[in-house]
Amino acid sequence: MTRVLVTGGAGYIGSQAVLALLDAGYQPVVLDDLSTGLREAVPEGVPLVVGDVADANLVASTLRAHRAEAAMHFAASLVVPESVAQPLAYWRNNLAGTLGLLEGCVAAGVRRLVFSSTAAVYGIPDTLPVREDAPCRPINPYGASKLAAERLIGDAATAHGVSFVALRYFNVAGADPAGRTGRRRPGATHLIAVACDAALGRRDAVTVYGDDYDTPDGTGVRDYVHVADLATAHVAALRHLLEGGRSLTLNCGYGRGHSVLAVLRAVERAAGRPVPHRIAPRRAGDPPAVIAVADGVRQLLGWHPMHDSLDRIVSDALAWEGRPAAPPLLPGQPAERAHA
Numbered sequence: 284m285t286r287v288l289v290t291g292g293a294g295y296i297g298s299q300a301v302l303a304l305l306d307a308g309y310q311p312v313v314l315d316d317l318s319t320g321l322r323e324a325v326p327e328g329v330p331l332v333v334g335d336v337a338d339a340n341l342v343a344s345t346l347r348a349h350r351a352e353a354a355m356h357f358a359a360s361l362v363v364p365e366s367v368a369q370p371l372a373y374w375r376n377n378l379a380g381t382l383g384l385l386e387g388c389v390a391a392g393v394r395r396l397v398f399s400s401t402a403a404v405y406g407i408p409d410t411l412p413v414r415e416d417a418p419c420r421p422i423n424p425y426g427a428s429k430l431a432a433e434r435l436i437g438d439a440a441t442a443h444g445v446s447f448v449a450l451r452y453f454n455v456a457g458a459d460p461a462g463r464t465g466r467r468r469p470g471a472t473h474l475i476a477v478a479c480d481a482a483l484g485r486r487d488a489v490t491v492y493g494d495d496y497d498t499p500d501g502t503g504v505r506d507y508v509h510v511a512d513l514a515t516a517h518v519a520a521l522r523h524l525l526e527g528g529r530s531l532t533l534n535c536g537y538g539r540g541h542s543v544l545a546v547l548r549a550v551e552r553a554a555g556r557p558v559p560h561r562i563a564p565r566r567a568g569d570p571p572a573v574i575a576v577a578d579g580v581r582q583l584l585g586w587h588p589m590h591d592s593l594d595r596i597v598s599d600a601l602a603w604e605g606r607p608a609a610p611p612l613l614p615g616q617p618a619e620r621a622h623a
């Protein structure tokens with residue numbers, strides 16, 4: 284059974300990828316410092332090493348101990364406004380983390396890597412939909428640090444024979460269709476999570492940032508991709524690399540845009556109740572529209588998305604956000620599940 288190191292596997296997307304790896308017959312091993320991830324997001328039986336991916340020795344020893352043949356690198360810091368306020372922390376975590384991972388991989392002889400990149404590397408695209416060879420002009424430290432990490436991986440690929448697939452995700456949303464995992468951090472800022480909170484009565488209204496863009500209804504347009512489809516794209520990328528495929532940098536979206544108001548209507552349909560909203564000025568740094576040219580990931584990786592519909596994304600997100608709270612721990616119960 285092929286073993287795969289998953290950095291950031293206790294987070295939102297990484298935990299979904301762990302499930303997809305298990306579903307596809309791979310054996311994941313998670314390395315996560317639990318800075319934003321949660322131990323309970325790692326399924327029972329999956330080894331969890333708690334530590335910093337920037338620690339090359341830890342990466343190498345983990346790869347060797349578990350005889351991993353490839354790595355998926357999700358561990359990062361990713362809140363855009365936070366990256367503007369704390370650029371040094373973002374550059375450190377995203378660049379030093381990728382450096383530590385690469386050093387550890389090269390030391391342990393692991394030369395296949397799937398990397399979490401982002402549409403934020405493009406900044407404000409000149410033309411839509413945006414192709415992978417469009418100019419990369421990130422407009423915040425988050426996007427800049429991810430672009431630098433892509434370049435670092437490219438240099439390691441050339442010098443050390445690493446082959447990689449960098450997936451540039453567009454707007455990731457939704458939750459595991461079987462309800463096994465989803466976004467776990469409180470204080471959501473992403474549109475679909477915010478709208479679900481409003482539908483569930485946890486906030487009074489959704490603030491719509493701008494209705495005067497040059498888009499069909501004036502609100503911002505994004506290419507929302509279901510997190511479970513994103514996870515299977517990672518498995519497809521892994522398979523490509525294990526079969527000796529060449530390095531690739533690919534957009535990961537569906538190639539269709541939805542406006543903020545269309546998202547709110549979809550949440551209303553799923554929830555069966557109105558989602559109040561108020562119009563506010565544009566949010567600084569928001570592009571009017573971001574939509575992927577997403578042919579490459581299908582053609583080159585054979586990716587077949589299964590949940591390619593806004594209604595599906597929204598209903599899975601709503602089901603996850605509205606799930607019953609975990610029962611309180613009884614006195615004497617261990618606070619954390621032990622891991623291998």
Ligand SMILES: NC(=O)c1ccc[n+]([C@@H]2O[C@H](COP(=O)([O-])OP(=O)(O)OC[C@H]3O[C@@H](n4cnc5c(N)ncnc54)[C@H](O)[C@@H]3O)[C@@H](O)[C@H]2O)c1
Pocket residue numbers: 290291292293294295296297314315316317318319320321334335336337356357358359360361376380399400401402452453454455
């Ligand atoms: N969520 C999105 O909309 C989105 C969009 C584009 C790209 N991405 C990328 O996807 C990846 C995963 O994002 P997510 O939404 O699952 O975020 P998340 O915060 O839920 O997950 C990140 C995980 O990495 C861990 N981590 C962070 N720094 C670490 C370090 N130095 N060492 C070890 N573990 C560390 C965290 O504890 C967490 O479990 C990130 O690389 C992010 O840049 C996310």
Ligand SMILES: O=c1ccn([C@@H]2O[C@H](COP(=O)(O)OP(=O)(O)O[C@H]3O[C@H](CO)[C@@H](O)[C@H](O)[C@H]3O)[C@@H](O)[C@H]2O)c(=O)[nH]1
Pocket residue numbers: 361363401402403452453454455472473474475477489490491492493502503504505543566569573
């Ligand atoms: O309360 C809200 C939240 C968002 N929006 C709008 O909804 C759209 C989507 O916003 P959001 O869900 O915050 O995502 P983005 O700002 O598009 O950024 C996401 O998608 C990028 C890739 O496209 C990733 O790089 C980022 O990490 C990720 O946060 C934008 O038009 C926002 O202006 C609102 O109107 N109200």
